Amino acid sequence: MNPPEILKSGVSGPAKVQSPEANRPRHLLSIAELSSDDIIRLLDSARSFAEVSKRPVKKVPALRGKTIVNMFIEPSTRTRMSFELAAKRLSADVVSFTPSGSSLSKGESLKDTAKTIVAMGVDAVVIRHSSAGAPKLLTEWVDCSVINAGDGMHEHPTQALLDLFTMRERLGRLEGLKVAIVGDIDHSRVARSNILALNKVGARVLLVAPRSLLPDRVEEMGVEVTGSIDEALRWCDVLYLLRIQLERVSESRFPSLREYTLQYGLTQTRWSRLKRKPLVMHPGPMNRGVEIASVVADEVEPVITGQVAAGVAVRMAVLYELLGGST
Amino acid sequence: MNANNLNMRDRNILIKKGRIYTPEEGISSERDVLIQEGIIRRIDKGIKPGKAYVLDAQDCIISPGFVDMHVHFREPGMEYKEDIGSGSCAAVSGGYVAVFCMPNTDPPIDNASVAEYVYDRGVDEGLCMVLPHGAITQGRIGKALAPMGEMGSCRAMVRGFSDDGSTVTDSEIMRRAMEYAKTMDSLIISHCEDVSLNAGGQMNEGFYSTLLGLRGIPPEAEEIGVFRDICLAEKTDAELHVAHVSTAKTVKLLREAKKRGLKVTCEATPHHFTLDDSYLVSYDTNLKVNPPLRSRADVEAILAGLSDGTIDVISTDHAPHALHEKETEFDRAEFGMVGLETCLALVVTVLVENGVFSLEQALEKMTLAPSRIMRLERFGYKPEITEGTPANITVFNSDLEWVVDPLRFRSRSKNSPFGGWKVKGKVIHTIFNGSIVLEDMQVSPAGD
Missing domain, CATH: 3.40.50.1370 (Aspartate/ornithine carbamoyltransferase)
Incomplete structure (x- = not known):
């Protein structure tokens, strides 16, 4: 069916030659x-x-x-x-x-x-x-x-882009950067996009979580895995914390929020012990007292609000x- | 049967110049097959047609009609997906003369009335044998045994019992079902799945589920179920048929069970021997099936199992769903794909052309093996092309190339992921009980 004349007149002008691709x-x-x-x-x-x-x-x-x-x-x-x-x-x-x-x-x-x-x-x-x-x-x-x-x-591709933007602006580079991602990797689209993006730009990724919060065969995405946040803290330039949700307890992914904080939380003790402090990032919203102690959250807040601005x-x-x- | 149909049966048919496949002798040189009054009367070279109606089988193979142990015809209850009429058309288009319908209908086939309804509807359509499997438990909810004896002795002569689509989660009930089935000379067809392991699962758990962020169904969900049912079959000495084998370890468990001499058989579907989970990167909901498409290693194990005889039967698990049930978010889409009209092509293209095994071995898994397991001789079917045998015949061209177009399927549903695939092997004619039900790839209404 041909369009009515009145509409045709609206597109008058030199015919554009464009490939269907364009x-x-x-x-x-x-x-x-x-x-x-x-x-x-x-x-x-x-x-x-x-x-x-x-x-x-x-x-x-x-x-x-x-x-x-x-x-x-x-x-x-x-x-x-x-x-x-x-x-x-x-x-x-x-x-x-x-x-x-x-x-x-x-x-x-x-x-x-x-x-x-x-x-x-x-x-x-x-x-x-x-x-x-x-x-x-x-x-x-x-x-x-x-x-x-x-x-x-x-x-969550734009989240990964803003995270890389923040890392690059704060640390001046992406290639060779050592990034530890901590928490519920399995349920996290933020983690998946960041792993892929960081790999592509030549950063190294270490996942920190109990096996029960990791997806199957995640190593094949080109990451290393550890069960110890203390090991990760000694290694990383960037510590990327993920939000932990209470409902994972009922799914038997880990025993309790208290246990999670003890094993994987960025607690005040862990933070104060560090001589070389990594850049701490979080996609938000934070669970203060669970994956990050409130005092530490306040200290690293400029970076996290910087992510939002980015x-x-x-x-x-x-x-x-x-x-x-x-x- | 209407009067026309009887006329049809009286008509003599001469199939000209095809090569004959029989399980006993393999594939012969060119022969003609003369059918009189529904019975194969003469097999020879250069038979004069006389008054017989001639079907050209040049370049084709004349095989015993195909048998599918596992289809979903959705009637009664979900006729918008498929009914016994549209399902029968799809079946004969794919060369099938007998199909076994799973009982997950609404109401389910868990009593003789519904079983006879399905059976009678098949007879009414008159294109092929539509035979019901019965449910193991009443309402398919795994609580109380369904009347296997009554279903077995009704017109539909139900032999296979399955809660397919669901698993009998309670091991005590499965044990008693096997004991009872053994007494009734029935077969338990098990949909093996530890459902507690796959809550919310959408696809195979593995690298691709991780990449795609879809909840995984671990292979172990199937394997634990298979192992339990093998244990129970061993204890009860029941006959067990494991439906839609999808993992490498399942093949291994079944291979070992057969070595121990258990009465265990199993089947694989064309999609499980053709596709692996890497195809899911398209998020094509037509690839969403249960059990899910597994890893490449699992596909290789299924091919090995088909080749060494561990896997007895090729079944389609033909599972029609309406467009709106598939054109939706992946985790909201229904499980299942149609398969009757692409099975032969995938067998030829994926198995025979790639040298997994010979065409003869493939045909055995679509004729002799399922008819033996289901005792189809009770319905007058014999997996052979011999003089004196009722004429249930599939004539196909294994070299004919075609492009799959689901819109041209005779099934009411088009949920196939194989659209656009260039494949080899096409069914040309199907003869059911002496009547031509498919001629030159066109379904002939019974009696034409």
Whole structure:
């Protein structure tokens, strides 16, 4: 069927010759599909966007006229706000979709919901979902860019990018950096994305957890594993703590929060004993008194809030890379 | 049977110029097969057609009709996925003349009425034998034994009992089920799984589940179940058939059990000998099956088990699901894939072409072995092409290349991960009980 004349006139002008490749929307689904060059380029770009957030007028017109939908099927505060601010600072229009009270809560499928939203003329969907692979499936259903803001236990690529950004800004390099990731690796999309990203840029990764919190054959992802946080503390340049959830106790992953803190917590005793203190990072929200003692948390707080600030810059870089420059 | 069907049966059929496979003698040189009144009357070279209807079998193999011990036809209760009509069409398109339906229907096949309903619906459709397996326990909930004796003596003559889809978790109930089944001369078909080990599991536990962040189903969940059931079969001297073998250790356990002389048989599906868990990186929900696609090492072990005879039977575990049950988040999608219309092609392409074993060995696992385990002679089926045998025949071309297109499946459901695969081997004609039910790859309504 031909479009009505009135619409045709809107696209008058010289015919553009573009390959189908060039027209295809671009996505950020995982760190796994990025090259180390891609990662470094995004980090470099984020550095220039970080400067925008420090201006009195925190806005550039890079994505003016673009529409971005935040589709957070799983609750989130910081990632969602971070994406929203990133989009707004690039002058894009942002719409938020929440599942409660929506067609999804009435039993509509994700496919139908997404198609409906995208039919309204959307350039990108930022999706957070409790099901691994949901962003990937979305790319088969909709004709716009898809950005993974965390899918189940799979990946959280922008989190890894902001973590690498923070490490690079604070320590001046990534290659050869020794990073220990402590905690519930099995359930952590943050850990998976960080392992992949750190490997790609030439950092070394040590996982610190009891075997019951590690996924099967995780060593094949190119990491080393230890059961001792004290060993890790002696070795690492960066200590990356993951959030521990009480429900893992009922799954028999470890005996109790108290036992976890004794074995794997960054306690005041462990911290004060250290002569050379590593950079301590946490994706938030922290469980003070569980994976990190409150006093230590206060001491390392500038780094952790620095991660949050980096999040906006990194997400600006991602949105700009996927949506910018095409008009 | 309607009047047309009887006319059809009366019609004489001459299958021209095919090579005949029989389990006894392998594959012959070119022959013609003359069928009169439903019975194979003459096998020779250059038979004159006379008034007989001629089916061309040039470049084809004439085999005893295929038998599938493990399908889900969803009737009664889930006809939107498949029913006995659409399932029968899929079956004969894949060369099957007899299929055994698992009892996880709604209501389940746990009594003679439902068993006879399924059996009679198959007769009504008239395309192939649709035979029910019965549930081991009432309601398939693992609490109390279902009436195996009554189901065994009803019209459907149920011999196989399975709670497939679920496992009988209580070992005491499984023990008593085996003892009772032995007395009734029945077969226990076990879906072996320690469900406590795979809570929420979506795919094989291994490197790929770690990479993809999907909850894993460890191979041990199956192996513990297999080991328990082998122990119980040894204790009770019951006949045990292990459904859909998926792991290397399961193959090993079964190999050892057979060496000890237990009455144990087992099956593998085309997807478990074709695909490993690395395919899951696409998050294609059509790859979501239970038991899950395992590692490459497990696939190799299954191929070895097929080759050395540990694995007796190739079954499809044909499990239709509607589009909306698969076009969804991976962890919300249903388990299962359809298989009737791609089985032969995968057997030829993956097993025969790759030299795992000969076409003859493969055909034995789709004809002789399942018919012997299920005692199909009770229904007039014999896994042979010999004079005087009822004509249940599959004619296929093992060299014909084609591209799988699930939209062209006769099954009501299209949940196959093999769409776009270039494969070799296609069923051309199927003859059931002397009637042509598939001619030139087209299903003929019974009696045409």
